[in-house]
Amino acid sequence: MRVLKSCLSKSVKTHLQNARRFIRTVPYYGKGRYCPVCSKSSSRFRPSGAITREDAQCVHCGALERHRLLYLFWHKKSDLFDGKPKKMLHVAPEQCFESMLKDKLASDYLTADLLNPHAMVKMDICDIQYPEKSFDVICCNHVLEHVPDDMLAMRELFRILKKNGWAILKIKGVGDT
Ligand SMILES: [Zn+2]
Structure with missing residues (x-):
């Protein structure tokens, strides 16, 4: 697999990464949650943490609760x-x-x-x-x-x-x- 990856051009790797990211968001398609960091919506946030917190991480940009709070502070305060x-x-x-x-x-x-x-x-x-x-x-x-x-x-x-x-x-x- 590593050999195969080393043969791919940078643009092909980028397209594959984007496709993989998109596929991971499909189960979360919806409007129930809004992430202010990336301005995208999902049905819910995905679980995250060593002690799992449900509904924690943006499926699009990876922002956690603390990131969204910090963004809102930057934006509003x-x-x-x-x-x-x-x-x-x-x-x-x-x-x-x-x-x-x-x-x-x-x-x-x-x-x-x-x-x-x-x-x-x-x-x-x-x-x-x-x-x-x-x-x-x-x-x-x-x-x-x-x-x-x-x-x-x-x-x-x-x-x-x-x-x-x-x-x-x-x-x-x-x-x-
Ligand atoms: Zn986000």
Whole structure:
């Protein structure tokens, strides 16, 4: 199978991935649930979690409850999408947000991760390579609990945040997946 996959062109692989994604959504066809992250509907969300939560994950973009809540915060309670230019740093970016944030913020959106090669830049949040007051918005979820010196990481994030900027720094809580 691996040999067969290596023979396929990138566009064929993309078409196959899209077809597989579409097939997985067929049992969920309907209008009972709406995901604000991807603006698509389904009959219900699919189960998710080590301790399974029914009706949890968007079948289209993979957004969980916490992602949909964060999107609603961004949309209704923050200035992130007010149309004014804002530089956003997204550490350890959640896949369900990436294309939407790239569309809305364009070149002002930067993803960073220490280990994930798909992030735009490699970054150690205890030694950030950007000057002070570089970003209007920082999002860094489920990262600080893995950093040995989380106080240093938070000082670094504060250092690169602009004076009137804001950050979402969520750590994994009980029941989070
Ligand atoms: Zn979605």
